[in-house]
Amino acid sequence: MRRLVLLFAVIGLIAGGCGGGDDISIEGQWARNSPKNAAMGAAYMTFESADGDVLKSGSVDPSIAEAVEIHAMMPVEGSTDEEGMAMMEMVEIPEFEIPAGEPAVLQPGGYHIMFINIAKPFEIGQVIELTLNFENAGEKTIEVEVMEEEP
Numbered sequence: 001m002r003r004l005v006l007l008f009a010v011i012g013l014i015a016g017g018c019g020g021g022d023d024i025s026i027e028g029q030w031a032r033n034s035p036k037n038a039a040m041g042a043a044y045m046t047f048e049s050a051d052g053d054v055l056k057s058g059s060v061d062p063s064i065a066e067a068v069e070i071h072a073m074m075p076v077e078g079s080t081d082e083e084g085m086a087m088m089e090m091v092e093i094p095e096f097e098i099p100a101g102e103p104a105v106l107q108p109g110g111y112h113i114m115f116i117n118i119a120k121p122f123e124i125g126q127v128i129e130l131t132l133n134f135e136n137a138g139e140k141t142i143e144v145e146v147m148e149e150e151p
Contacts, residue, residue, distance in 0.1 A: 024049045024098070024137040029144045030151055031128055032108070034121040041065065041115035041122045043130060043144050044106045052100035054135040058113055064128055065115035070096050072111045090114075095135075108150070122146040 029045035047055070058068035072093050075086035088109075096111055098104040106112045113130065115122075122128070126146040133139050 023051075024053055024134060024140065026132070026140065026142055028151060029130075029142055031115075031122055031126075031144045031146045033124045033146050033148055034118065036121055038121050039117055041118045042071075042108070043113040043115070043128070044108060044150070045113075045142075045144075046106070047098045047104045048102070049098050049137070050101055051136065053098045053137055055096040055098065055132060056135055057133045059131045059133075060115065060128065063119055065119065066117040067115075068130070069114045069116060070094075070111070071114040073109055098134075124148055 025048040027046050027048075029043065031041055031043040034041050047053070055070060058070070060068050069092045071090050073088045074091050076089050079087040081087055092114075093111075096104065096106070113132075115128075124146055128144045128146065129141060130144050131139055131141045
């Protein structure tokens, strides 16, 4: 009986150590509505992963946009505005790091998902199906509602 209890304890530890490494939480997702002649759109959200992960890429139905990229706002080296603030530019980044046990936020003015060459402007209330690819969690498809401002 004692061996049986010990065996189940060991199996439980092994199973616990193998599971959960690919779990990721995605919350607060939203996309900003876009002007009538916009070619781009943006989505924002918060990720959490107990073990950490990396957002590698995204995709969307071609009827929504030609492509999806991960972008960041970065300071332009040696460039400031009239108030002495660093000028910023939007750049594509190859991946987005999600630290273990900490929220990783995509937000306006920072990291975000960029929809390239949208088929038509995003309208308030529209729901976009977005597929995100993670290094550990694999492929996750989420619904992103278009809003005027952050929920």
